[in-house]
Amino acid sequence: MTTARPRRYDAAMGKLFETSEASDAAGGRVVAVAVSAGVWRTFDYAWPASLGEPQRGRRVRVPFGRGDRRTLGFVAETDRPPGERTLKSVAEVLEDDTQFDETLWKLGQWVSHYYLAAPGVTLSAMVPAAVGRHRPRSETVVSLKAATRRDWPGGLGAKQRKVLDELYEARKQGVEPLELSELLRHSSAGRDTVRRLAARDLVAMAERPVHLVELAGEPEPDPFELNADQHAAFETIRAKLGAGYSATLLYGVTGSGKTEVYVRCIRDVVAAGRQALLLVPEIALATQTLQRLVRRLPRVAVLHSGLSDADRAFYWRQIRTGAASVVVGPRSAVFAPARRLGLIVVDEEHEGSYKQDTAPRYHGRDVAVKRAALAGVPIVLGSATPSLESLANVRRERYDLCRLPHRVQGLPMPALGVVHLRKDMPARGDGGPGPRIELLGRTLTRKIADTLDRDEQVILLMNRRGYASHVLCPKCQWLMTCDDCTRAMVFHQATQTVVCHYCGRTASLPAACPACGGKLLLFGLGIQRIENELARKFPAAHVARMDSDTMTSPKQFQKVFDDVRSGAVDILLGTQMVAKGLDFPRVSLVGVASADTALAVDDFRASERTFQLIVQVAGRAGRAERPGEVVVQTLHEDEPAVRFATSHDYLGFAKWELPLRKEAGVPPFSRLMRFVVRHKDADRAHAGATELGRLLGELVGDAAVRRFGPQPAAVKKIRGQFRWEVQLYTDRPGAVQDRVAPHMEDLTRRVKADLYADVDPLNLL
Ligand code: ADP
Ligand code: ZN
Ligand code: ZN
Secondary structure, rough: OOOOOOOOOOOOOOOEEOOOOOOOOOOEEEEEEEEEEOOOOOOEEOOHHOOOOOOOEEEEHHHHHHHHEEEEEEEEEEEOOOOOOOOOOOOOOOOOOOOOOOOHHHHHHHEEEEHHOOOOHHHHHHHOOOOOOOOOOOOOOOOOOOOOOHOOOOOOOHHHHHHHHHHHHHHHHOOEEHHHHHHHHHHOOOHHHHHHHHHHHOEEEEEEOOOOOOOOOOOOOOOOOOOOHHHHHHHHHOOOOOOOOOOEEEEEEOOOHHHHHHHHHOOOOOHHHOOOEEEOOHHHHHHHHHHHHHHOOOOEEOOOOOOOOOHHHHHHHHHOOOOOOEEEOOHHHHHHHOOEEEEEOOOOOHHHHHOOOOOOOOEHHHHHHHHHHHHEEEEEEEOOOOOOHHHHHHHOOOEEEEEEOHHHHOOOOOOOEEEEOOOOOOOOOOOOOEEEOOOHHHHHHHHHHHHHHHOOOOEEEEOOOOOOEEOOOOOOOOOEEEEOOOOOOOOOOOOOOOEEOOOOOEEEOOOHHHHHHHHOEEEEEHHHHHHHHHHHHHEEEEEEEOOOOOOOHHHHHHHHHHHHHHHHOEEEOOOHHHHHHOOOOOOEEEEEEHHHHHHHHOOOOHHHHHHHHHHHOOOOOOOHHHHOEEEEEEOOHHHHHEEEHHHHHHHHHHHHHHHHHHOOOOOOOOEEEEEEEEEHHHHHHHHHHHHHHHHHHHHHHHOEEEEEEEEEEEEEEEEEEEEEEEEEEOHHHHHHHHHHHHHHHHHHHHHHHEEEEEEEEOOOO
16 A cells, blocks of 8 residues: 655645655545546546545546546545455545535536536536636735836837736726736736836735635615515515525516515524525626625625636635625525525526526536535525526415515606607618618607707617617518528628628628518617717717727726716616626617617517516616616517516516417426537537437437437527437436436437537527
């Protein structure tokens, strides 16, 4: 037996102990390890006695695969029978304790099985990589000494200039000094570059103690009493605290004060010595609403994506030890190691961002419900536009329903008006084939002007990025779509061709409408086009644009929110990002530039998404004394999603939509599992899908499932990979998962292409 000595704790690597890799299994323990590679099986390893007692859930590194590369893994079983073969040994243990208590371990098993994701991949998604590492005590920060660009000497290298530019930007945004590591990341310069700048006295470097994440501090007092509706909701939920598992859907219209109900429930739970988990959509973490909420709660850990690894690890530890009582975070926070859990709240439960689009493809809300059930604690799901899945769960009596039917303080719901884009558009000729129309019709333009005159603010939703110009027939509403994938195609000015942004197919611009022979319009639907139009029509207004092209860090969100709050921004123009939980008292007008962008998507949820989007963004208007007004532009005035949204009629919408879903046999009346095969060779993708279809047929039969495909995916090719899919609709998901999960690895091997499963997919492209 090799004698491996425990080594000094190495802070940088986070290793506790290290052993020689030679096997010392003889007579020793054998553990099964789930490695974080896309394999479903676990592998046996010898557990050197020098590592102490093995423990389920411990994070380890093991030699794995070609070249025995050190691979992250988790101890899945601690008492495997020693086999005949000489086993490789576990190489390192990454922390002194497991991150998984009984509930979290079971949750991990469930996620892996339910979402058909490899166990090791699932487990590693549940623990931030940096956890277990030591927290550095200080960090290097850099600030600018040469204050203006004029002070910068000539002859600087490109990297040096980039560093100075970054610092200059940071100063403008008021976030100077920058952490050295962040500066290096943004400028892709090296340490030496910064040191040389410091030597020339252009920048200053300093050590500062790592700011200790704030957990202490007295919560702020309540700003108001609960109103009668809120009080009733609070009492209903309070009665369930400490009384085992229950699930409550809190359906409260926008501005009904749901947040306040969460706050009181969470404080009750904390007062009883338990911890609470509040999940919010990622973007909401940057909003002022959330900051106000956090100040009202005791000992909060906010797990936003802008945290440094060290801060994240620190919080994780505080949550595990119980020093943090409340955890607020996006979907991944559902795995926070709160061992004295008393309550889970999922705000905006209908939000698509709760679904992860890489393995494990879990839905944060549904995992939260499972966790609550496993932990035996209540869960509250809140929304003004609950997902139809959740509403169906109310009807099946799996969830209780609790309502907040009115806005706080008797504020009225904003008045919604629908205008038909075409009728409201003055056509104007500006070259290109046919007249080009504007995006903001007469009505919306006039109302924006009025709102700005009253010194109030406008939120404008345009749910499409870029400049996209679609080819449309105004007479019969024919829209040029791609023959290959049915998505709307986009006209490119530079090449005078029409291009599909999904599959890359190009076509020439038709001379006339193929359907009716009418004259075609180039209909620009992109957000940047609106930005230009606003600049032209309202040159004095300050416009902030919020989309994934402009918002690349949490700090940028923060800045926009602050500017809207302070009044520095008059018009907030954005994609669906602006529909999420913003609460600005001076916003009195909301415009929806096109209700049709979400409708155009070929997906059974298109209507639901359109409805949610309109209601949610409309809910941003008139949240204080100023009454709100909403203008929705559309080509489809009679579309039920639009009609019900304009009367804030969620239940009406559900009553209309649910029977259609039932008839089609789609969720929430069945479960969907989607299997996607990808390969850069078209034939192999096809062959793989054919094999997959056959194998799935063998595994699950046809009794409990309806099978679609193998068929080309809606988007046939992404980044050079051809995509095929098989869709299974079933009433008995458990039975299907039981049969498929044990064979995922085998399927992957036999399909001979990249294969992934997406259970309860939200994205069907
Ligand atoms: P929701 O999440 O339901 O859209 P919020 O929780 O954001 O609504 O509350 C809307 C606004 O009403 C917030 O500015 C909040 O501070 C305020 N508010 C909440 N409850 C009350 C109350 N009982 N009395 C007065 N104002 C309230
Ligand atoms: Zn296409
Ligand atoms: Zn036509």
